[in-house]
Amino acid sequence: MKSLKTKPNTGKRFFAGLIDYTIIYGFTFMLIFGLGTRDEYGTYSLNGFPALIPIALWLVLTVILEITLGATLGNSLVGIMPIPSTGHQRKLTFIESLKRHLLDPLDMFPLSIIGIITINNTLNNQRVGDIWAKTIVVSEKHFIENPI
Template sequence: MQNIRTEPNTGKRFLAGFIDYLLIYTFTLVFIFAFGEPNADGEYSVTGLLAFIPMIFWGIMTVGLEMGIGATVGNSLVGLKAIPKSGINRNLTFGESFKRHLVDPIDMFFFGLVGIITINNTDLNQRVGDLWAGTIVVRNKNLTE
């Protein structure tokens, strides 16, 4: 394992998650109102193959960006990057990134309390998704090629 310094960075990580999911939820709501059909209660819903579009968008905005450019939009804006626990400065694989983000709802439960508790109480400042995926989050300035 390379000597990479991890820090809780809870404020930056909270902001990054907020930015990422604000983009994802905004897209989803606009998409549902644009392509959805109103039901008997006046609520909009999307059915059939169109229902997969928000899920695909989620995958691109989280897993796709981490694999392709090394960070989500939120992490890029706040100067953070998720890397393997080994400390090697590389983009995450599909499996690593998918595992990290699949449990985002757990980490974000009760306004991020679960994530904050695990980040502040694990040796490498990992949230539940990082523990499962074997990843850490570091500041870009702490990385070396």
Template sequence: MKFKHDYQLSTKPNLGKRLVAALIDYGLIMSYFLLMIYLYGEPNDEGGYSVNGLPGFSITVVWFILTIGLEQMTGSTLGNKSQGLKVAPKTDPRKSLTFGQSLKRHLLDIIDLWPFGLLAILTIKNTEYNQRLGDLWAKTVVIDSTDPEQGLQTKE
């Protein structure tokens, strides 16, 4: 989609920063998950452990807060913030991300991150605005706020 404005959108893949951000975000979520298994896990029939009830539900709540909640409120997850990355609407990165956009982005994390993030890397490298599947569906872009060449550029 080309814009009919006096500016144009410019992004870069930022693969290294995006990888570090994902490791931070999902490392925090996985740490909480492991803590819940340690504290509340009960042996199951498959030889593993299950976490049920409120402790099990809290894992979903923590995922929701650390991904969708923070991103919708601040434009960045903790991992993205640490790397200087900001998620914004593709149509106008000056605007704030909506709840629906953040929800769509993160509902596809399981697909984007499988296997080992390969699908996300391929789509980031091969789309015009360096978007993964979640970004394509939500119509969002990831911009390195520390790079003056990214974001909206005035047309000459």
């Protein structure tokens, strides 16, 4: 297999994350205000089963979409997709995708600075989640030009 050259694509990756997490946070806030209970200070909270819904939504919109379709909604809209760092053109496994996304909060804090720095300063343009999961992000165009 020939060596795969990655590109930082920081702009595309930033907007993909923005799309994905805008959907996740937007739905979560609507859920909190719709199903949550309000206390004497005016704050809302979810308790019991409804508190699990935002976690399930996150899992579906990040990990499940990535392992079934090959990319999250945001990644698909900007034309990028994660693959194993070996360069094999296949969808990620559940564990690979879960590892990538468990570190999203670290990569996105503060204002995605950590993710941008690691993407621009690692050999394969990986963020911290990609390094841990042993994944890289490539253009969907790469898959079209080099089918599986």
